[in-house]
Amino acid sequence: QGVLLPGLRTFAVVQDRFQGEEEVFTARRPVFQLNIDVVFLEELAFPTVVIPENIKIQPLNYRWLSRATSFPQHVVEECVRDTIFLYSLQLRNGQHLSFAFKDIGVLSCQDGVLCMRFYHDCVTGLESKARHMALLRT
Secondary structure, X not given: OEEEEOOOEEEEEEEEEEEOOOOEEEEEEEEEEEOOOHHHHOOOEOOXXXXXXXXXXXXXXXXXXXXHHOOOHHHHXXXXXXXXXXXXXXXXXXXXXXXXXXXXXXXXXXXXXXEEEEOHHHHHHXXXXXXXXXXXXX
């Protein structure tokens, strides 16, 4: 499953298979596929992440966010749009501020590389059997 954030891109959970010493592990891990306009990122590098086609991507659920925050839906939509736009402008202007996503991780720029660093609890919360492998792969 995944969530599309207009102007920023997609968060998703993918399953990876990898060989351990004695067995093959399957681990679920979070990924973030960035899609800010390339004009904003001329001097920045960012990892290329491919989300498999079989992952179902849903648009951000503004109705749910509206109920969870008690703000009208149009206010929530404007807030999300404006926040992503302002973050993009900061990147373009060389202000490499971190962008925190509650309970998920932080989008940050260090040494000219823009990447998503997922919180430990986010990664381990997705996987009960192969937690350490999921952490290594993420």
